[in-house]
Amino acid sequence: MKRSLIEFAKVAVTFGAFACLGIALTHATWGVSSIWPANGLIVGLFFNGRKTRWRTLTIAVAAGALVANLLFLRDRPAVPLFTFGNVVEVLALWVSLSASRAPVSAVVSPRSLFRFLLCAVLFPATVSALAVGVVAHLTRGWPLLFVSRSWLFSDALGLALFLPLGHAVRGAQRLLNIGLSRRRFGTHFSRASVHGVLAHAIVLLVSVATFHRGHWIPPYWVLPSVILAVLWAGSYAAVTGTCIASAVAVISTVSQPFSSPLGAFATPEKAILEVQGFTLACMLASYLMASVLADRRRYLAQATAGHRTQLELARKLREANAELEALALQDPLTRLPNRRRFESAFADGSFTTNADRGEVAVMFIDVDWFKRFNDRYGHAFGDGALRAVANVIGERLPDGAIAARIGGEEFAVLMPDASAAVAEGLAESIVQRVRLLSIAHADSPYEHVTVSVGLMLSKRGVAVDRASLLDAADAAMYRAKSEGRNRWVRLDRDGATHVPAIGQGTCQSV
Numbered sequence: 001m002k003r004s005l006i007e008f009a010k011v012a013v014t015f016g017a018f019a020c021l022g023i024a025l026t027h028a029t030w031g032v033s034s035i036w037p038a039n040g041l042i043v044g045l046f047f048n049g050r051k052t053r054w055r056t057l058t059i060a061v062a063a064g065a066l067v068a069n070l071l072f073l074r075d076r077p078a079v080p081l082f083t084f085g086n087v088v089e090v091l092a093l094w095v096s097l098s099a100s101r102a103p104v105s106a107v108v109s110p111r112s113l114f115r116f117l118l119c120a121v122l123f124p125a126t127v128s129a130l131a132v133g134v135v136a137h138l139t140r141g142w143p144l145l146f147v148s149r150s151w152l153f154s155d156a157l158g159l160a161l162f163l164p165l166g167h168a169v170r171g172a173q174r175l176l177n178i179g180l181s182r183r184r185f186g187t188h189f190s191r192a193s194v195h196g197v198l199a200h201a202i203v204l205l206v207s208v209a210t211f212h213r214g215h216w217i218p219p220y221w222v223l224p225s226v227i228l229a230v231l232w233a234g235s236y237a238a239v240t241g242t243c244i245a246s247a248v249a250v251i252s253t254v255s256q257p258f259s260s261p262l263g264a265f266a267t268p269e270k271a272i273l274e275v276q277g278f279t280l281a282c283m284l285a286s287y288l289m290a291s292v293l294a295d296r297r298r299y300l301a302q303a304t305a306g307h308r309t310q311l312e313l314a315r316k317l318r319e320a321n322a323e324l325e326a327l328a329l330q331d332p333l334t335r336l337p338n339r340r341r342f343e344s345a346f347a348d349g350s351f352t353t354n355a356d357r358g359e360v361a362v363m364f365i366d367v368d369w370f371k372r373f374n375d376r377y378g379h380a381f382g383d384g385a386l387r388a389v390a391n392v393i394g395e396r397l398p399d400g401a402i403a404a405r406i407g408g409e410e411f412a413v414l415m416p417d418a419s420a421a422v423a424e425g426l427a428e429s430i431v432q433r434v435r436l437l438s439i440a441h442a443d444s445p446y447e448h449v450t451v452s453v454g455l456m457l458s459k460r461g462v463a464v465d466r467a468s469l470l471d472a473a474d475a476a477m478y479r480a481k482s483e484g485r486n487r488w489v490r491l492d493r494d495g496a497t498h499v500p501a502i503g504q505g506t507c508q509s510v
């Protein structure tokens with residue numbers, strides 16, 4: 001809001017200076033004080049409106065103003081001139097806007113320069129209006145002074161003088177400010193044109209001053225205000241405010257030419273001035289409203305965007321952490337949990353504290369004669385065999401069990417709350433299924449890849465001693481090796497119990 005007002009002040013001062021210059025020029029040339037040349041600047045700024053729909057609306061408003069002018073000026077001798085100028089202006093406006101739908105952001109580009117020049121020459125049909133004015137003066141004797149005071153003529157002056165000038169100033173600004181991007185420049189420039197709305201107010205004050213010296217301002221004045229207000233940030237508030245203002249201005253002008261919304265006036269000039277004042281008040285209100293709304297919108301957009309970015313970053317971080325954690329606990333070759341995961345599972349308490357509900361089984365699995373396998377078939381082939389064995393081990397685990405690769409060709413399974421029968425069944429199944437993989441191993445007496453499994457169960461109802469359980473499972477596995485491999489062995493702590501061998505398995509006393 002503060003920045004907007006500062007920008008407005010800058011434009012207002014510039015605009016006021018242009019208006020004074022226009023007055024001085026017209027006074028020196030024709031002996032009358034007219035602020036109309038300043039309209040050239042307004043119109044020039046208008047071309048920076050960037051939203052097509054607002055431009056279209058502007059055309060509609062311009063057409064409305066044309067009708068108002070026609071009605072208001074119908075009894076005046078200069079009506080044909082005004083009418084002609086208005087019609088041509090609206091048409092020219094339409095044509096030039098249709099031709100320039102792209103935002104006018106690169107003001108110093110040759111294309112833009114051409115457009116500005118084109119506008120300066122053609123835009124308000126000033127040349128033709130001037131010609132008509134001169135012809136009317138020569139053939140019908142209409143006062144040239146009147147023509148010269150008309151907005152048409154002064155528009156020509158304004159456009160011819162101030163558009164190239166404004167263009168040059170903007171161009172120089174851009175050249176001096178090398179770092180300014182085209183887009184930012186466009187935004188800056190259109191914002192400046194937005195504030196031209198209020199700059200208009202300065203001109204109104206100037207015109208009030210001139211009124212007291214006997215000069216008057218045509219109601220067409222409403223139009224540039226509306227144009228600028230509508231273009232000004234394309235804000236609904238601005239549009240609403242200016243539309244209301246213009247509607248009131250047009251209606252009061254049309255219905256009672258010599259009165260205003262606040263009462264009757266002796267002269268049309270006073271009525272017009274009041275209408276202008278009313279328009280200005282509406283514009284000011286809408287300007288303030290739009291500024292506040294725009295600030296709020298910007299703030300909300302920034303806050304939402306910032307919040308969204310934070311949430312997104314947090315989500316990505318969570319995902320990355322989860323991924324890293326998973327990777328840190330996974331064996332990259334077999335995708336089974338690794339030794340770290342196995343040990344932390346064993347340490348997390350659920351296995352030991354559940355001991356009173358059942359037995360905890362630990363199984364060590366080692367691939368037989370794997371060095372020979374590697375030596376004969378190569379390391380890559382060995383990797384494939386390890387993956388296949390890992391699949392078998394991880395495939396049919398009971399609920400809650402964890403299988404892990406704990407070393408080169410060593411695997412382990414941890415089963416909470418497992419009975420001896422279930423554990424032995426799994427050990428037997430693993431031995432069988434690995435053999436049934438039928439991975440050729442020419443240097444094994446079994447001619448295929450096999451595994452040896454050592455199994456150990458904790459004692460029911462007794463707290464689990466992890467270290468001794470693991471040692472025992474390891475010992476059982478070595479017992480299976482020494483018994484000839486391709487089998488499972490369970491060590492029984494009770495020593496006396498004989499568990500019948502299933503397949504290649506045996507149970508031995510510790």
Ligand SMILES: Nc1nc2c(ncn2[C@@H]2O[C@H](COP(=O)(O)OP(=O)(O)OP(=O)(O)O)[C@@H](O)[C@H]2O)c(=O)[nH]1
Pocket residue numbers: 333366367368369370371372374378379380381382383386407408409481
């Ligand atoms: N291809 C492959 N081989 C591995 C990997 N990790 C360990 N090994 C190999 O596994 C072999 C293990 O050999 P040893 O410990 O002597 O045991 P073994 O030959 O299986 O003999 P037993 O265990 O007594 O039957 C070594 O040759 C290691 O190089 C691996 O990730 N990929």
